[in-house]
Amino acid sequence: MAAINEIQVRSGVAAVRKDSHLRIYETAVDGGIREAQYEGSWGGGTSRNVIATGKIGTPVAATSLGLEHIRVYYVTADNKLGEAAYDHSKGWYNGDLTKANISVAPYSSVAAVYLRHESVLRVYAQHTDDTIQEYCWDGKGWTKGTNLGHALPGTQIAATTWGTKDLHIRVYAQDADLNIFEKAWDGGWSTGQLHFANKVTRAALGVTSWGEGGSLGIRLYYGAPDNFIKEKAWDGSGNWYDGGFSQPCIPASSVAAIPLDILRVYIQNGTKNTAFTEYAWNGGWVVGHSALPPA
Numbered sequence: 001m002a003a004i005n006e007i008q009v010r011s012g013v014a015a016v017r018k019d020s021h022l023r024i025y026e027t028a029v030d031g032g033i034r035e036a037q038y039e040g041s042w043g044g045g046t047s048r049n050v051i052a053t054g055k056i057g058t059p060v061a062a063t064s065l066g067l068e069h070i071r072v073y074y075v076t077a078d079n080k081l082g083e084a085a086y087d088h089s090k091g092w093y094n095g096d097l098t099k100a101n102i103s104v105a106p107y108s109s110v111a112a113v114y115l116r117h118e119s120v121l122r123v124y125a126q127h128t129d130d131t132i133q134e135y136c137w138d139g140k141g142w143t144k145g146t147n148l149g150h151a152l153p154g155t156q157i158a159a160t161t162w163g164t165k166d167l168h169i170r171v172y173a174q175d176a177d178l179n180i181f182e183k184a185w186d187g188g189w190s191t192g193q194l195h196f197a198n199k200v201t202r203a204a205l206g207v208t209s210w211g212e213g214g215s216l217g218i219r220l221y222y223g224a225p226d227n228f229i230k231e232k233a234w235d236g237s238g239n240w241y242d243g244g245f246s247q248p249c250i251p252a253s254s255v256a257a258i259p260l261d262i263l264r265v266y267i268q269n270g271t272k273n274t275a276f277t278e279y280a281w282n283g284g285w286v287v288g289h290s291a292l293p294p295a
Contacts (some may be wrong), residue, residue, distance in 0.1 A: 007274040013266050015256040020046050020069040025072055031056045032102035036293045045293030051092050052084035061112040063197035073110045100142040111159035124157050124171055148183045152176050156205040173203050194240050199225050206255035221255045229255050229267050
């Protein structure tokens with residue numbers, strides 16, 4: 001079997017970076033979560049680069065502080081939250097969230113953010129009652145945080161954060177009426193400004209952000225009708241608007257994004273069957289790399 005066909009159709013995908021050094025996480029047909037790396041050229045993505053193994057079809061979320069601390073989240077074969085942790089002084093190891101034995105809905109997605117420094121993490125998953133539940137790491141163990149309310153069973157979940165002085169979190173999901181909605185933390189949780197109807201059930205969701213204040217940018221990528229991934233944009237004030245990203249994808253492709261200085265988006269569009277394609281913003285959207293490893 002060609003190596004690229006080991007990557008699952010509708011694979012989960014997550015992306016982190018430090019400057020131009022990139023890490024992409026994608027899932028294989030056996031549930032293995034593989035790391036592809038960009039260090040001037042692309043490598044990895046093979047069976048030798050498995051960092052954890054989840055259930056078949058597991059979602060994947062990743063967050064990092066540079067590349068010194070990376071956390072990758074997934075769902076295990078017995079429908080528990082799993083965590084693969086990387087610290088530059090230790091390498092990869094089994095994170096404490098795996099050991100916390102937290103059950104989620106069998107169709108749960110997962111999203112995650114680091115908050116400012118290595119001792120503070122937030123993970124979002126769908127509970128068995130179909131609500132979106134926050135889980136918190138503040139250096140002393142995993143605890144249950146805020147419940148963000150009901151969502152469509154099997155909704156995708158995406159999360160982003162920004163702020164050095166005033167901290168902000170945004171979480172995105174889809175409700176039972178197929179609206180994509182935003183939950184906002186600005187010192188307390190509230191319903192955010194973004195709310196739009198989308199006819200795609202369990203639409204793909206991916207988000208990234210950069211800057212703060214007047215230089216803030218948020219970009220949400222979502223699965224749109226007719227097998228396209230499209231973009232909603234917010235620039236720190238005013239209303240959300242339709243962004244310029246609109247690319248065809250395989251049915252139900254996942255999506256992940258990396259923020260400026262070069263905005264990058266990763267989707268499966270059918271290139272080499274199941275490869276992820278990278279799109280990059282360079283005054284307009286261009287293909288950055290047509291087929292990520294193991295292609």
